[in-house]
Amino acid sequence: MSIATVFEIVLAAVVLILGIWTIAVRETYSATVGFIAYGLLVALIWVRLDAVDVALTEAAISGGLGGVLLLGAAARLQDAELTATEAPSKVTRVSAALLSSLTAAALASAVLFLPDSPPTLAPTVAGHAWATSLANPVTNVLMAFRAMDTMLEKVVLLLAIIGVWSLAPDDAWGGRPGLRHQADPNDILVFLARLLPPVGIVAGIYIFWTGANHPGGAFQGGAILASMWLLTVMAGLTDTPPVSRRWLRFVLIAGPGLFLIVGLGGLWFGAAFLAYPPALAKPLILGIEVAMILTIAATLGLLLTGAPERSEGQ
């Protein structure tokens, strides 16, 4: 057994213990903290699986932003938790355990008995990389070969934000999401919120830009930009904008809108929906990605701040 395998077994064991802790621990708050640690360590598993693009996404979105989302919810629900102590019956527990172990066993045996010659699309992707002149195969798949998925995913983000906003109470309709954060100007959070965003914005744009040829891309960069904005909101330096603002809605539809226009352009001038002419592929993809990173950053940030809770003046 090589050192690498030992490392992998230890990593899997640690993450598994965190997973069990997340499910078994009594307090919701502890479960949330366990899940954040779990999400960050799963990113390491992705690195070991040679999928650095996914690792970056997992760390930024599941571990980072998802963690903030869950922690915020757990903190606001803490007082309600005391009344909710009813545990499911023993029959439910035993049958759930049985069902879960059967599912896990079926999946594990499927992994152990996978066919010897694995099917792969990697040579096809590598063989068509000339068509876009981007060197990162994952960006090629996301932005060109399976661009339809990415475009529809932008639409899902849009639907999610519409869903969240429609939960606003009547008097806060179209108002500002989340609570107004007040922080002491000498607080360490305020200091960090002044210090980190310039660095974070450069890092986010770099990760986006380098995504053409190296691991990275609009999702990961957008998540970093969103977290920088959230940091300034949490420190009370900026306030969330009222969701009825026209510029805000324009930013939210910029990504999927431009994607759709370019896709229809492909139908009109080229071979098919979302077909890019090879000579223009790179500028078109970069253009879509610029619009997309803005949309992703705005949407992720606004999904985290939640439904509008205050009318504009408050």
Added chain:
Amino acid sequence: MNAVTVFGIFAAVAVGLGLYGLITNPEPLRKIIGFNLLGSGVFLLFGVVGRRGAAAGIGNDPVPQALVITGVVVAFSATALAIALLMRLHQKGGPTTLGNGSPPSARSDPLGS
């Protein structure tokens, strides 16, 4: 024993754990966490299968990688929507548990809607 086997078994167990948490925890927030755990196991299964498909100098089949990146973002937005629903329920003074027989409390909505 290699990375594919180790992480493949781990992913299968994560799916089982998430499913168990989803069924047995009465609190919605815990159900959301369980659901995310289940999802992370499914994504890892994609990664494991993609790792086996390493070819042409690419360490992991890029098509499942792209699908997982899309999936992670969609899972995040679904989680955000679920949590927004939960927060609204909490604000309205509804019971934040899905167990049987928890009486609906009559707490007034602080926002008056």
